[in-house]
Amino acid sequence: MAVSSPTAPDWDIAQWFNHSGDLALADLRGRVVVAAAFQMLCPGCVERTIPQLRNVRDLFTEDQVAVIGLHTVFEHHEGMGPASLAAFIQEYRLTFPVGVDRASDNGSPIPVTMARYAMRGTPTLLLIDRSGILRRQSFGHIPDLQLGAEIMALVGEAALPAPVTPPTPGPSCGPEGCPVD
Numbered sequence: 001m002a003v004s005s006p007t008a009p010d011w012d013i014a015q016w017f018n019h020s021g022d023l024a025l026a027d028l029r030g031r032v033v034v035a036a037a038f039q040m041l042c043p044g045c046v047e048r049t050i051p052q053l054r055n056v057r058d059l060f061t062e063d064q065v066a067v068i069g070l071h072t073v074f075e076h077h078e079g080m081g082p083a084s085l086a087a088f089i090q091e092y093r094l095t096f097p098v099g100v101d102r103a104s105d106n107g108s109p110i111p112v113t114m115a116r117y118a119m120r121g122t123p124t125l126l127l128i129d130r131s132g133i134l135r136r137q138s139f140g141h142i143p144d145l146q147l148g149a150e151i152m153a154l155v156g157e158a159a160l161p162a163p164v165t166p167p168t169p170g171p172s173c174g175p176e177g178c179p180v181d
Helices: 045-057 081-093 110-118 145-158
Strands: 012-019 032-038 064-071 097-102 124-128 136-138
Touching: 012 081, 032 045, 032 145, 045 145, 081 097, 097 110, 097 124, 124 145, 136 145
Parallel strands: 032 064, 064 097
Antiparallel strands: 012 097, 032 124, 124 136
């Protein structure tokens, strides 16, 4: 499902891996954000989403594109805790930040960030533009070529120069133009 909405909701992370301190969406403004909600026991996540995120990290520079993993556990909680995730991150050689979505405090099995985005499951891909606007939210896998094209379109949007506004004629401007003082 393609989306174009106001500023993307921030995530609520209990713990970060591959990043020290907190990492809010506001910290990533100026870069395109490619974030994927995954579970390490989700076959589609492991077979397709994790390799796709690694490829995006390898193909785009970090100053243009931020890659973020969101470990959003909504089932088998006991088998996917932080210690298991740390081993998973090491085994799969993930170098991008991975955040553990905070468990809901209302007893729901759906973690906070997953609920904020009304995600249908994992994997869920989020594409957020340089201004922090959610441009795509998709449940399931997106082909690599399509994802690459969408990322490049978002990178290119920010690279376009701002339109030039001609000066408004004022008291010192004449028919030949406005002189530089």
